[in-house]
Amino acid sequence: xxxxxxxKGLSVTFKHFINSYVADLRFAGxxxxxxxxxxxxxxxxxxxxxxxxxxDEKLAVPERFRFVPFLVVEDADHPERPNHDWCTSCGxxxxxxxxQCIWIxxxxxxxxGRPVPEPExxxxxxxxxxxxGFCAEFCPFDAIKMDHDYEMASYDRTAVHIHDKARLSxxxxxxxxxxxxxxxxxxxxxxxxxxxxIIKAMKKAGQTPAAPTxxxxxxxxxxxxxxxxxPPAPKPAPAANAPVVQGEAPAAKPAPKAEAPAAEAPKGxxxxxxxxxxxxxxxxxxQ
Amino acid sequence: xDKPLELKTGTIADAIAALKEKYPGAVxxxxxxxxxxIVVDKSKLVEVATAIRDELGFDYLSSATxxxxxxxxxxxxxxxxxxxxxxGAALVFKAQTGRENAEIPSxxxxxxGADFQEREIWDLYGIKxxxxxxxxxILMWEGFAGHPMRKDWKExxxxxxxxxxxxxxxxxxxxxxxxxxxxxxxxxxxxxxxLSKLNDASEEALYSGMGLGVNVTQLDDxxxxxxxxxxxxxxxxxxxxxxxxxxxxxxxxxxxxxxEPVMGYLHRNHEKIGERNTFLHNMPFTDRLDYIASMSNNxxxxxxxEQLLARGARWQPxxxxxxxxxxxxxxxxxxxxxxxxxxxxxxxxGAFFTPALxxxxxxxxxxxxxxATAGSRMMCNYMRFGGVFKDIPERIRGVAxxxxxxxxxxNTMDYLTELINDRIPRSIDELDRLLTxxxxxxxxxxxxxxxxxxxxxxYSCAGPLLRASGVPYDVRRAEPYSIYPELDFDxxxxxxxxxxxxxxxxxxxxRESVRILKQVLxxxxxxxxxxxxxxxxxxxxxxxxxxxxxxxxxxxELGYYVVSNGIGEEASKGPQNPWRxxxxxxxxxxxxxxxxxCKGHKVADVVAILGSxxxxxxxxxx
Numbered sequence: 001x002x003x004x005x006x007x008k009g010l011s012v013t014f015k016h017f018i019n020s021y022v023a024d025l026r027f028a029g030x031x032x033x034x035x036x037x038x039x040x041x042x043x044x045x046x047x048x049x050x051x052x053x054x055x056d057e058k059l060a061v062p063e064r065f066r067f068v069p070f071l072v073v074e075d076a077d078h079p080e081r082p083n084h085d086w087c088t089s090c091g092x093x094x095x096x097x098x099x100q101c102i103w104i105x106x107x108x109x110x111x112x113g114r115p116v117p118e119p120e121x122x123x124x125x126x127x128x129x130x131x132x133g134f135c136a137e138f139c140p141f142d143a144i145k146m147d148h149d150y151e152m153a154s155y156d157r158t159a160v161h162i163h164d165k166a167r168l169s170x171x172x173x174x175x176x177x178x179x180x181x182x183x184x185x186x187x188x189x190x191x192x193x194x195x196x197x198i199i200k201a202m203k204k205a206g207q208t209p210a211a212p213t214x215x216x217x218x219x220x221x222x223x224x225x226x227x228x229x230x231p232p233a234p235k236p237a238p239a240a241n242a243p244v245v246q247g248e249a250p251a252a253k254p255a256p257k258a259e260a261p262a263a264e265a266p267k268g269x270x271x272x273x274x275x276x277x278x279x280x281x282x283x284x285x286x287q
Numbered sequence: 288x289d290k291p292l293e294l295k296t297g298t299i300a301d302a303i304a305a306l307k308e309k310y311p312g313a314v315x316x317x318x319x320x321x322x323x324x325i326v327v328d329k330s331k332l333v334e335v336a337t338a339i340r341d342e343l344g345f346d347y348l349s350s351a352t353x354x355x356x357x358x359x360x361x362x363x364x365x366x367x368x369x370x371x372x373x374x375g376a377a378l379v380f381k382a383q384t385g386r387e388n389a390e391i392p393s394x395x396x397x398x399x400g401a402d403f404q405e406r407e408i409w410d411l412y413g414i415k416x417x418x419x420x421x422x423x424x425i426l427m428w429e430g431f432a433g434h435p436m437r438k439d440w441k442e443x444x445x446x447x448x449x450x451x452x453x454x455x456x457x458x459x460x461x462x463x464x465x466x467x468x469x470x471x472x473x474x475x476x477x478x479x480x481x482l483s484k485l486n487d488a489s490e491e492a493l494y495s496g497m498g499l500g501v502n503v504t505q506l507d508d509x510x511x512x513x514x515x516x517x518x519x520x521x522x523x524x525x526x527x528x529x530x531x532x533x534x535x536x537x538x539x540x541x542x543x544x545x546x547e548p549v550m551g552y553l554h555r556n557h558e559k560i561g562e563r564n565t566f567l568h569n570m571p572f573t574d575r576l577d578y579i580a581s582m583s584n585n586x587x588x589x590x591x592x593e594q595l596l597a598r599g600a601r602w603q604p605x606x607x608x609x610x611x612x613x614x615x616x617x618x619x620x621x622x623x624x625x626x627x628x629x630x631x632x633x634x635x636x637g638a639f640f641t642p643a644l645x646x647x648x649x650x651x652x653x654x655x656x657x658x659a660t661a662g663s664r665m666m667c668n669y670m671r672f673g674g675v676f677k678d679i680p681e682r683i684r685g686v687a688x689x690x691x692x693x694x695x696x697x698n699t700m701d702y703l704t705e706l707i708n709d710r711i712p713r714s715i716d717e718l719d720r721l722l723t724x725x726x727x728x729x730x731x732x733x734x735x736x737x738x739x740x741x742x743x744x745x746y747s748c749a750g751p752l753l754r755a756s757g758v759p760y761d762v763r764r765a766e767p768y769s770i771y772p773e774l775d776f777d778x779x780x781x782x783x784x785x786x787x788x789x790x791x792x793x794x795x796x797x798r799e800s801v802r803i804l805k806q807v808l809x810x811x812x813x814x815x816x817x818x819x820x821x822x823x824x825x826x827x828x829x830x831x832x833x834x835x836x837x838x839x840x841x842x843x844e845l846g847y848y849v850v851s852n853g854i855g856e857e858a859s860k861g862p863q864n865p866w867r868x869x870x871x872x873x874x875x876x877x878x879x880x881x882x883x884x885c886k887g888h889k890v891a892d893v894v895a896i897l898g899s900x901x902x903x904x905x906x907x908x909x
Contacts, residue, residue, distance in 0.1 A: 005726050005728075006725050006726055008720055008721075008725075009720065009721045009722060009724070009725045012720050012721040013641060016645065042695050044705045044709070050648070059695075062658055062662075062680075062683060062685055063659075063684065064658075064659060064661070064662040064680065065658060065662055066662040066663060089457070091455075092825060094451065094455040094456040095455070095456070095825065095826065096451075096567065096568075096826070097451075098450075098567075098569075098570075098572060100450055100455055103454075103456070104456045104459050105457065105458055105460065106457035121460070125463070130571055131666065132570075132666070132668045133662055133668065133676075134571070134668075134825075137676065146662065162461055162463075181680070181681075
């Protein structure tokens, strides 16, 4: 009979309509309160509306969730090397980065001029970053990790969207709290919770680093749980980025190069203006 | 034809031998290291191609693409991959031309499906195709300077020939692209181009082919209706076009007389970027092609490069578990895509967003699993050469952090089992109940947008579009990859070739995918603990040669033509960057048949027909 198909379809719509109320009533007042209710609403049994009302409510992201990378540094209370970088400036992340948004300046010993295993500067342009996670995946020192902080919108991309080392650095504790399982896997692969170099040195000296176990990972989680998870390293004021991006608002000033403060580039190491000029020259020659 | 070709067996070698015998001198083996197939003299190309189609039975032209060997042998070539719709491997044939005044005869008379692909080659490589009915630029605009895929063409933000760029490390102070590339100097135009006329010129060229210009006063007073034809632009900004896609239609009353798709608004020269990239760099870029189905995009590219890597000494093929996980992901992606396609097809029919949101809600459950496994809902970047990024996690769990306090925690295998055995089948049935019998949908869909099977093959249509026309061609069965040979499933096929059958076929395919997934689950359990990815290599050196990896993407056959080659020493060591990286995009090639399908229908049907092809502009425009 003509019309039956439409009625059949409408019955499905009607079921959805009713269910959205039934589900709301069933969870009235405790929509997001209990873990069980929450899981039911967000799980495969969900019926009715299971929209999360961002930004008033936010879903927790899974461990492997990847957003803009951050650099792992030792905790501030580390006995030997507080706030020390895990990064050894080997450059693999910069090479493996598909959109090439990582810039590293390798550290040098001021006396000998030899390279030291520590980046002098580290930049990530988060406008270019495509959040692929290769840097974290291929870093041999577990020193760069993908963050979970996805709320990075700002009114001025030229001021705060290039993250420098201060902005990027976050303590190991932070990584262990946002990705406990992954951190444990990595520590197991390294042979201890410490930086691979320290583990190597300890083994050389005949010491055995404390083996990472599920228990001490859990203990760590318990320790950090009651309080809010440790905050990321304090965000520096936008001015902290100034040496890099100052005077570089190109839309307003298409040719600002002459007055850009060359003095702010570190002397004797790298001359940014010279490099830009060189690249421009190459561009001009190619045509 | 003087004497028909005789084939003893159906193998490619036999076909090539027969061709060489019939066309001595014009057909030669491609003897370059790592290459396969034949090189056809361009003066005989149309003749040989006709023989390949008619006498050897390679009736389906999958891909045609250009390669520029600037610096290696200073010629350009066009590479064709032809298949039999009965299945089997490709007959690869090539035609070569010099770089100056490059010309190769058009194969559109033999395979109409070469139409858009030859336009693309003209646009990006500057190879002319005499005999092509409508050789205009397709992705770039008329009046663009140069042909961007040529090796000596440099983009405005050019930094270096290949990534990784030297400026990044060890002394890599940050600079912005716009510092090097000042606004106003980032595009070059031909010297003789009048910028103020740019729009008029390119639009004029477009409209001139649209059948306008009827002089109303000269029409016969008695019989003819005094109306001129009307040209209407559907898009580029229109909710029904699934993105920035434009259809210029000539209307007679409300009936479509001519339809010309105009695309390229989302063009970013994906392939040029791909040539600058290293092989691995391209993996996350493939996510951005068909962003509804990123997992299967990954797989196609991984298969193409793995074919090349397998010729090297240090190659380890993916473990069995890695293959199982790949199939799991790809089939879930197919379901995701068809939810999306059906939902938005109904949008195009005017059932605004109720079916679409029901479908998207179900899709969200699968994306939760993707996010927990790959780290991202849509830009999965999950496959690697020789495996997958990581094993599926033990638990799908959110982590409380500063931003979020509510966490979910599910056992992954339980979640998957319930998803596959219960939730997805239930929701497919629900979609079925909601839509299939609806009289409105039936009257809007049945008999509309008919595509006969022989035309679907000729136009190189792929995927649901081809199978709904009664051609049971599915790469998973025609040229199986991964663990598909051991899985039990049917190639869904419908025979009426109209909108309704395309919709039904997508439902069928989702059910077949569920059937595959049910067989994948026990395999996942059985292989628990196996390694999924060998030693990680961040910049693998890839042996020289060409390869064509293709997968049955939800939207059709997705192929990657990858050439690993280089100049001088680079070639002998094994290049780190692809010389050529071409994407045979199903969304793009399926549009070749759009004009023919829409002819004679009403304006409202055009929207539905486009919806039934199921395109994604990220892939169409590349």
